[in-house]
Amino acid sequence: RKEVEQDPGPFNVPEGATVAFNCTYSNSASQSFFWYRQDCRKEPKLLMSVYSSGNEDGRFTAQLNRASQYISLLIRDSKLSDSATYLCVVNRGSARQLTFGSGTQLTVLP
Amino acid sequence: GAGVSQTPSNKVTEKGKYVELRCDPISGHTALYWYRQSLGQGPEFLIYFQGTGAADDSGLPNDRFFAVRPEGSVSTLKIQRTERGDSAVYLCASSLGDENEQFFGPGTRLTVL
Numbered sequence: 653r654k655e656v657e658q659d660p661g662p663f664n665v666p667e668g669a670t671v672a673f674n675c676t677y678s679n680s681a682s683q684s685f686f687w688y689r690q691d692c693r694k695e696p697k698l699l700m701s702v703y704s705s706g707n708e709d710g711r712f713t714a715q716l717n718r719a720s721q722y723i724s725l726l727i728r729d730s731k732l733s734d735s736a737t738y739l740c741v742v743n744r745g746s747a748r749q750l751t752f753g754s755g756t757q758l759t760v761l762p
Numbered sequence: 763g764a765g766v767s768q769t770p771s772n773k774v775t776e777k778g779k780y781v782e783l784r785c786d787p788i789s790g791h792t793a794l795y796w797y798r799q800s801l802g803q804g805p806e807f808l809i810y811f812q813g814t815g816a817a818d819d820s821g822l823p824n825d826r827f828f829a830v831r832p833e834g835s836v837s838t839l840k841i842q843r844t845e846r847g848d849s850a851v852y853l854c855a856s857s858l859g860d861e862n863e864q865f866f867g868p869g870t871r872l873t874v875l
């Protein structure tokens with residue numbers, strides 16, 4: 653079983669739609685959680701960190717459920733420019749490396 | 763300011779050859795990471811440097827892979843006797859400290875024929 657699991661999609665949604673991505677992680681020692689965005693043939697870039705209390709950045713809301721080892725990302729009022737692959741990422745704290753899911757591909761259609 | 767840079771951007775080699783991939787981190791970043799990304803997958807950790815020393819090399823797949831960072835800045839990932847399965851995008855990332863955000867370079871796309 654992979655340490656970080658995501659629905660690979662693809663998710664094809666119309667502009668203005670709300671879309672949610674889910675992710676589960678297997679290592680209960682994980683301490684830090686992130687969503688990264690990766691455009692086609694580009695490097696991953698940090699979208700937002702995820703905190704237990706939930707956090708919001710504009711149209712993006714991230715939530716963490718430590719008991720269920722589950723992370724989510726909600727995108728409201730999606731834009732064409734949101735089309736990308738969204739990577740769920742955890743950090744085990746004592747180990748500094750990031751562990752990535754396989755990514756969920758999103759295409760926002762006009 | 764300048765981000766993480768990697769050279770070459772593309773490398774095509776033949777099975778059995780030796781390759782070197784270079785990473786220039788953001789100036790002042792003490793932590794440097796190498797990841798490998800295969801098609802349709804997320805990046806997978808290879809090795810992490812804090813300063814000049816490899817603090818964690820647990821992700822290196824076998825002894826054909828080696829990395830150095832002799833002066834605590836530029837790093838080189840070296841792959842001996844390349845195999846077709848080594849074909850992937852090799853990503854380098856750096857961070858100010860080991861608990862700070864990691865910034866990724868554009869990657870080197872390695873193709874082993």
